[in-house]
Amino acid sequence: MRALVVEDDKDLNRQLVRALTDAGFAVDSAADGEEGFFLGETEPYDIVILDIGLPKMDGLSVLEQWRRQEKKMPVILLTARDRWSDKVAGMDSGADDYLAKPFHMEELLARIRAQVRRASGHAKSEIECGPLRLDTKTARVTLDGQPIKLTSHEYRLIAYLLHHNGRVVSRTELVEHLYEQDFDRDSNTIEVFIGRLRKKIPPEMIITIRGLGYRLSPGGDAA
Amino acid sequence: MQLNSLAFRLFATTVAWTFIVLPLAGVLIYALYRNDTVASHDRRLGLLLTVLQSDSIDNGGDVPGTSNDVGEPLFSVSQSGWYWQIKPLENKPGRRLISESLADDIYPLPSELNVDPGDDEKRWATVIGPASQTLRVVEVMHVFGQGAEAQRYSISVAGTLAEVERSLGSFRARLLQALTLAGFGLIAVTLFQVRFGLQPLRAIEKNLSAIRTGDAQRLDGKVPAEIAPLQAELNALLKSNQEIVERARTQVGNLAHALKTPIAVLVNEARDDKSAFGGKVIEQTELMRDQVTHYLNRARMAANVGVIGRATDVKVVGEALARTLQRIYKEKRLDISVDCPDGLRFKGERQDLEEMLGNLMDNACKWSIATVRLTARPLADTTPARLELLVEDDGPGLTDEQLAAPVQRGRRLDETQPGSGLGHSIVADLTSANAGTFERGKSDLGGLKVRLILPLAAA
Numbered sequence: 001m002r003a004l005v006v007e008d009d010k011d012l013n014r015q016l017v018r019a020l021t022d023a024g025f026a027v028d029s030a031a032d033g034e035e036g037f038f039l040g041e042t043e044p045y046d047i048v049i050l051d052i053g054l055p056k057m058d059g060l061s062v063l064e065q066w067r068r069q070e071k072k073m074p075v076i077l078l079t080a081r082d083r084w085s086d087k088v089a090g091m092d093s094g095a096d097d098y099l100a101k102p103f104h105m106e107e108l109l110a111r112i113r114a115q116v117r118r119a120s121g122h123a124k125s126e127i128e129c130g131p132l133r134l135d136t137k138t139a140r141v142t143l144d145g146q147p148i149k150l151t152s153h154e155y156r157l158i159a160y161l162l163h164h165n166g167r168v169v170s171r172t173e174l175v176e177h178l179y180e181q182d183f184d185r186d187s188n189t190i191e192v193f194i195g196r197l198r199k200k201i202p203p204e205m206i207i208t209i210r211g212l213g214y215r216l217s218p219g220g221d222a223a
Numbered sequence: 224m225q226l227n228s229l230a231f232r233l234f235a236t237t238v239a240w241t242f243i244v245l246p247l248a249g250v251l252i253y254a255l256y257r258n259d260t261v262a263s264h265d266r267r268l269g270l271l272l273t274v275l276q277s278d279s280i281d282n283g284g285d286v287p288g289t290s291n292d293v294g295e296p297l298f299s300v301s302q303s304g305w306y307w308q309i310k311p312l313e314n315k316p317g318r319r320l321i322s323e324s325l326a327d328d329i330y331p332l333p334s335e336l337n338v339d340p341g342d343d344e345k346r347w348a349t350v351i352g353p354a355s356q357t358l359r360v361v362e363v364m365h366v367f368g369q370g371a372e373a374q375r376y377s378i379s380v381a382g383t384l385a386e387v388e389r390s391l392g393s394f395r396a397r398l399l400q401a402l403t404l405a406g407f408g409l410i411a412v413t414l415f416q417v418r419f420g421l422q423p424l425r426a427i428e429k430n431l432s433a434i435r436t437g438d439a440q441r442l443d444g445k446v447p448a449e450i451a452p453l454q455a456e457l458n459a460l461l462k463s464n465q466e467i468v469e470r471a472r473t474q475v476g477n478l479a480h481a482l483k484t485p486i487a488v489l490v491n492e493a494r495d496d497k498s499a500f501g502g503k504v505i506e507q508t509e510l511m512r513d514q515v516t517h518y519l520n521r522a523r524m525a526a527n528v529g530v531i532g533r534a535t536d537v538k539v540v541g542e543a544l545a546r547t548l549q550r551i552y553k554e555k556r557l558d559i560s561v562d563c564p565d566g567l568r569f570k571g572e573r574q575d576l577e578e579m580l581g582n583l584m585d586n587a588c589k590w591s592i593a594t595v596r597l598t599a600r601p602l603a604d605t606t607p608a609r610l611e612l613l614v615e616d617d618g619p620g621l622t623d624e625q626l627a628a629p630v631q632r633g634r635r636l637d638e639t640q641p642g643s644g645l646g647h648s649i650v651a652d653l654t655s656a657n658a659g660t661f662e663r664g665k666s667d668l669g670g671l672k673v674r675l676i677l678p679l680a681a682a
Contacts, residue, residue: 009484009485009488011488011492012484012487012488012491015488015491015492019491053480079480080476080479080480080481080482080483080484081476081479081480082479082483082516083523083574083577083578084544084547084574084577084578084580084581084582085573085574085577087547087581088543088544088546088547088577088581091546091547091550091551092543092546092547095550096550096553097550097551098551100483101483101484101486101487102483102484102486102487102489102490102508102512103487104490105491105494114554118553118554123554
């Protein structure tokens with residue numbers, strides 16, 4: 001899962017990036033509206049944390065322009081202006097949620113997970129696929145109730161597949177959603193991670209669709 | 224018309240002026256007319272005297288004579304009020320001649336009353352003559368005969384003033400009628416003038432009232448040149464007032480931004496420090512957060528208190544909040560309904576209503592299972608006019624003890640939902656700042672019902 005943090009306060013920006021990285025996200029960050037807008041316009045993020053009071057271009061303008069360009073990624077507005085008129089204006093600009101500063105990082109993470117789940121069509125905080133279960137609240141993956149040890153990249157990969165289970169996910173899509181912008185992307189590494197995951201969960205659950213990508217299936221039905 | 228009003232001042236001034244000037248003008252006009260009439264009467268007498276004097280000289284010799292025709296038929300009518308007489312002076316014997324109208328009567332002569340002659344040697348006096356007639360008499364001395372025979376005679380003509388008095392009386396009555404009519408006319412014109420002249424002020428009063436009730440933001444409309452500067456100044460004052468409030472709000476917003484971001488950084492940083500110090504920092508920063516939120520809200524309220532001319536459409540605000548909350552609580556698939564008649568307006572700041580309803584509806588959404596309801600109604604027969612807002616949910620609600628407890632800042636009745644515990648306290652503060660009331664009770668939906676009574680703006 002890829003996240004974008006647009007926050008001009010460098011300490012808060014750093015804290016947000018760290019918390020999101022710890023929560024299993026590949027995180028890019030921007031310190032002003034223009035840079036944030038550019039990243040949101042060109043990269044496929046699964047969630048955006050957007051401050052309203054930004055230099056160069058304010059958060060609401062950034063959001064409105066994204067929405068005009070049909071960018072549908074979930075956006076959580078972060079602001080010190082906590083009046084309801086600000087919230088209404090923020091939501092009317094196309095935000096999916098709104099969090100006033102100061103906030104508890106846990107609350108923000110919970111809202112981020114809820115938005116990511118919602119965007120991929122899952123109502124519950126737990127996503128299941130056969131014996132495999134992802135608790136989005138705790139970022140824990142279990143197989144038949146037993147926790148599986150995963151590296152951060154493995155977690156990102158299985159979490160993304162679980163969020164989009166039932167549909168074919170291309171390698172390009174996986175690369176775009178699993179790595180930060182500056183990461184040296186090589187689609188072959190995806191195959192390496194798929195191979196590792198197949199050793200930790202029933203291998204037939206990850207089905208390779210030749211020429212198209214991968215699909216997570218509860219029973220491992222044929223391609 | 225009130226005593227302490229511009230209309231009364233203008234009216235009273237005109238009435239006073241009318242009552243002073245019109246009588247004075249009447250007296251002056253009457254005096255001029257009287258003088259003119261009497262002078263005309265005197266001119267006639269003087270003319271008759273000249274004719275009589277010439278006639279007495281022409282028809283006499285050493286003594287006066289007369290043809291008994293001096294051009295005035297009334298001299299022949301007994302007690303007509305028009306008389307003449309020629310009589311020797313200094314009690315010397317001589318010829319005494321009188322008009323037929325005088326018969327055996329006499330009238331006093333100015334010389335007998337010691338009236339001095341004028342530049343033209345004529346003496347004038349007003350005397351009481353035959354039949355108590357008021358007569359104007361003109362007299363001149365003439366010497367008939369020469370040497371030892373020379374004799375001074377008084378030649379006089381008298382004319383009654385009754386005609387003059389009649390004419391003056393008639394003029395007086397007509398003058399009084401005319402001036403009375405003019406007086407009433409002036410008062411009527413003044414009344415109209417006052418009403419017509421002060422109409423722009425009444426229009427301004429109406430506009431100001433519209434601003435106070437929130438129907439207008441500035442004084443509009445074409446006004447006379449004298450009022451235009453006042454209108455411009457009032458508009459400038461209103462604009463300045465709005466700008467001050469806006470600046471105060473912006474400053475509060477900036478302060479919020481300046482304080483809240485560093486607090487957020489501190490809280491998050493301290494959460495990574497599991498030591499006692501980290502715990503203390505978290506505890507204190509949480510306290511700071513609550514205090515900052517509380518006092519910023521107070522500052523916002525203070526900026527709004529007393530701001531004139533604000534009225535807020537309840538339905539518009541309620542529906543905008545419902546739309547926003549529907550998105551925030553999308554996952555709960557709540558039924559958030561707004562039941563509010565069109566045009567119902569809260570007499571106060573939009574931001575205040577948004578904060579009150581926003582906090583209450585947000586709270587209701589947090590706790591509700593499926594339904595949140597906002598109902599707004601005008602209250603009948605309340606002075607000043609009030610409206611009722613009910614925010615209800617189908618959540619667990621509050622116990623009787625919790626409902627009985629006063630609303631306390633930062634005191635959360637349940638810790639299982641996120642929040643600062645400031646929601647109801649902010650609403651209670653805002654309600655109080657807007658001269659309203661705040662009550663909590665049980666809803667027939669099963670959860671909490673919060674009832675706000677707030678000022679209603681005129682429709």
